[in-house]
Amino acid sequence: MKTTEQYGEREDRALALWVKLARAYATFNKATVRDIRQYGLTQPQFGTIECLGHLGSMTIGELSRKMLVSGGNMTCVVDNLEKEGLVRRRHSEQDRRSVMVELTDKGEQLFKDIFPQHAACVTDLVSSLSEKEQNTLSQLLKKLGSSITE
Numbered sequence: 001m002k003t004t005e006q007y008g009e010r011e012d013r014a015l016a017l018w019v020k021l022a023r024a025y026a027t028f029n030k031a032t033v034r035d036i037r038q039y040g041l042t043q044p045q046f047g048t049i050e051c052l053g054h055l056g057s058m059t060i061g062e063l064s065r066k067m068l069v070s071g072g073n074m075t076c077v078v079d080n081l082e083k084e085g086l087v088r089r090r091h092s093e094q095d096r097r098s099v100m101v102e103l104t105d106k107g108e109q110l111f112k113d114i115f116p117q118h119a120a121c122v123t124d125l126v127s128s129l130s131e132k133e134q135n136t137l138s139q140l141l142k143k144l145g146s147s148i149t150e
Contacts, residue, residue: 029123035121039114044069044077046118049086049103053111057102058093084112 007015019031019143036046047067052058055066078101081087086107092098126134 003119029126032118032122033100036120039110039118044073045081048074048077048081048101049111050105051117052087052101052103052119058099059092059098059100063101073145074140081107 006012033043036043039046041049044067049062051063051066058066060071060074060078063078064071067074069077078087078089082089086105087101088104089099090099092100129137
């Protein structure tokens with residue numbers, strides 16, 4: 001008997017899906033991390049640069065929510081990127097109590113240099129799926145993720 005054939009039809013199907021999703025994520029994540037490391041960045045650092053590069057300046061709290069990490073962890077990531085001269089903090093013009101994080105010129109150039117290469121890597125990773133399959137999977141994953149409350 002397989003371990004996923006003992007809890008009932010609905011449960012077995014859900015567990016099998018979970019295993020496939022977890023394995024696919026782990027494999028996909030490992031490949032993207034390998035790509036990111038070649039740029040001398042950690043995954044959270046890359047994600048922060050990508051987020052700021054696409055969306056513009058935002059508070060650490062906003063970055064934390066976008067990246068699904070704690071504020072303390074994001075502060076550490078921003079501190080390290082600031083030491084490298086890739087981001088800077090500045091007070092918000094609308095609310096001087098808010099501190100905004102933004103890319104420096106060096107950070108903006110790094111984003112422009114590396115993101116197209118990373119996008120090509122991700123495109124290659126999903127190339128085993130047709131365009132229609134990619135769209136369908138994307139919609140299904142969004143539906144699944146949106147249906148789960150924290």
